[in-house]
Amino acid sequence: MLEREDVRIAFSLRPLASGGEVKAGADAWASFTLTDPRTGEPLAGQRPLAWMTPRAGEQAPDEKGCKTLVSEFLGGLLSRKADVDMNGYMAVTLNEDNTLSVINPQLAFSRTKLFSLISLTGAPADWVLHPSKESLFLSLPGANRVAVVDTVRFRLRGTVPVGKGPTRLALSPDGGLLAVGNDGEGSVSLLDAKSQEVLRTLPVGPGPQELVFAEEGRMLWVSGRGGEVLSGVDVDRLEVVERLEVGQGVTSLAVSDSARAVYAAIPSRGEVVVVDSAGRKVAQRISLGEGVERVALDPSGRWLFALHRDTGKVSVVDTATGQPRHVFEGLVSPDFVTFTPQFAYVRDAGDKRLLLIQRESLAKPGEPVTLRIPFAQTLPGKGDEAEGAAPVVPTPDGQGVLIASPEDRALFFFQEGMMAPSGSHLNYGRRPRAVMVVDRSLSEVKPGVYASAVKPSQEGVYEVPLLLDSPRRAVCFEYRVAPGATAQARVPKVEFTALFDADKRLHAAQTTRLHFRLVNASTKRPLRPQEVSVLLFKPPGAWQRVVEPQAVEDGGLEVSFTPPSPGQYQMLVGTRTPASPLGKLPPLTLRVGPAEGPPPASLHVQETPP
Structure with a gap:
């Protein structure tokens, strides 16, 4: 002391x-x-x-x-x-190939720094981080399970069987109760978040479902898109104690504990239903027009953002009056919003730019301050993201955001005050469907x-x-x-040897076979093709290929490389186990010139026997 x-x-x-x-x-x-x-x-x-x-x-x-x-x-x-x-944080991406990439952005944001790669038993639909930051829960609809990841060691802790087709997840504010919406059977499972024991499964009506905890965690509200009812679950009794008729087709819920209100978006009616959570009644219906699909409250609770995905606009409601205050038009398909202390960030699935809305200006007379910031090389796309997971998240300091770009196979970092991304992370050929920040700083x-x-x-x-x-x-x-x-000592290390001349100039549009060897450093056993991952890419990630190595007679491995254009490329080799995943071994730089002449059959250096 x-x-x-x-x-x-x-x-x-x-x-x-x-x-x-x-x-x-x-x-x-x-x-x-x-x-x-x-x-x-x-x-x-x-x-x-x-x-x-x-x-x-x-x-x-x-x-x-x-x-x-x-x-x-x-x-x-x-x-x-x-x-x-x-004082740092980890960025976790939810990838298309049922893996999670764990990236340390503090090492360098100019190139990828993969800390860990976690394989799951299915494609997650949603994820939620425990308030202790020690556990991450992911729903696996195809497996009828919830996966639990240790976010201290970054490894899969196990899976828990729940109902059929689990999708949406919600954690009580104190982290004690995990709610799982089982879309396949119209029920919600309630789990003890610490022991992962299923305490009770309650019927709530046909999904897809949305879940929010209200009244400081004392009440759980569950909507079913296939029904007209909003079900209220008493958390202490683990029973459904209220069923409110709100209208069919609720697609999104948001909650304000200060106002004791739950907001439900109903696209077919073009309205947001306001539910008095404590009074257990519908308090108001706010008409916003066609296609209001997602709602979210800013951290102050003053402003409700409603995204009209099909009509390309964003409505902002003043919750103090219950009336629309601003409408932002000219978007293609806004599908997600997140917040920093200064801005609301709206992602548009049909635009390579983010819409930034200055939160402070919302309460002032006149038009709010807005910015359009380019962040990606390709459109975000739609339809293949994990709908319950965030593609844009604020950094822990609140001064910027991380953006998952599936088609670019990368993360982009935007720092407030800049007019373009400050850096990017390649995701080793994997398409990040969502991103999450695990803050490792002192809390x-x-x-x-x-x-x-x-x-x-x-x-x-x-x-x-x-x-x-x-x-x-x-x-x-x-x-x-x-x-x-x-x-590191508990995991066998590997040794990589390039059996080709890495300084030799290659040519665009010509196929070259790259010969190499990867062995266990302790036993010198050559690794088999199924144990090895290879990524070829052109920085900053516009072209990437994950290629399958082939075995050759001398115990080595080969991959085929056909660069599409001149420039510098990199070759990353790693194992599919924790020994040396992609990113642990240093990359090999390949120089590619303009296309000319016939392709070489192979780049292969015959080793001289000792």
């Missing part, structure tokens, strides 16, 4: 798996407790920054040395990178306690610098990490 005149700070580090000491390569939980030394009251609402780095030298840094460490980490110097950064888990999951990579003494914003102060703790088998 450290104490200064205006703050008392306690630091702890404990293993996630069990008690005892923290070992190298093991997951742990770091926490800082901030209190007022005079009163003992917790210092809530802080935004501390923290790192862990192996000690350099024999002595602990003095106050000046601690400030220097913090300055170096804040500056992002590649020469002084912390082993553990408690206030209870008043005055700030915590994050960490994984120190090596044994020995670590410096743990902490920077407080109010009062502005840098302090350093220390912690001795015990020896332990690192995660």
